[in-house]
Amino acid sequence: MSDAKAKIGLFVDQLVQQAMNSGLTWDEAVAGFGLAAKATAVAAAQAGDGSAENCEAHARKRFEEGFAQNVSVIMARSDLTQLREAYADVDASAMLENCNVKIALRH
Numbered sequence: 095m096s097d098a099k100a101k102i103g104l105f106v107d108q109l110v111q112q113a114m115n116s117g118l119t120w121d122e123a124v125a126g127f128g129l130a131a132k133a134t135a136v137a138a139a140q141a142g143d144g145s146a147e148n149c150e151a152h153a154r155k156r157f158e159e160g161f162a163q164n165v166s167v168i169m170a171r172s173d174l175t176q177l178r179e180a181y182a183d184v185d186a187s188a189m190l191e192n193c194n195v196k197i198a199l200r201h
Contacts, residue, residue: 110167131157 113123135153139146168180 128157 109127113120113126116123118126131153132150135149136146138144139149143149144152
């Protein structure tokens with residue numbers, strides 16, 4: 095996985111968590127994402143990355159590209175039932191090592 099994809103994944107994780115904890119409905123949160131995308135494009139144009147029209151068109155294109163991608167969301171209950179079910183066939187140690195997480199076990 096590229097560094098950019100990893101950073102985007104982390105950004106998306108944080109954004110979804112904030113949306114879920116914001117008190118907004120999912121519909122309101124999605125409207126907010128659209129506004130944030132447009133505001134980011136406007137800021138990019140103001141920073142000299144192109145005209146406002148070009149930056150907004152590019153933002154719309156990237157937004158649509160995001161919708162074209164497959165995603166999976168795992169929402170873990172406090173008892174971790176859903177998380178266990180989702181990763182039942184995965185070696186947890188290998189997965190954590192792949193995420194650069196080290197496991198220390200007491201003996």
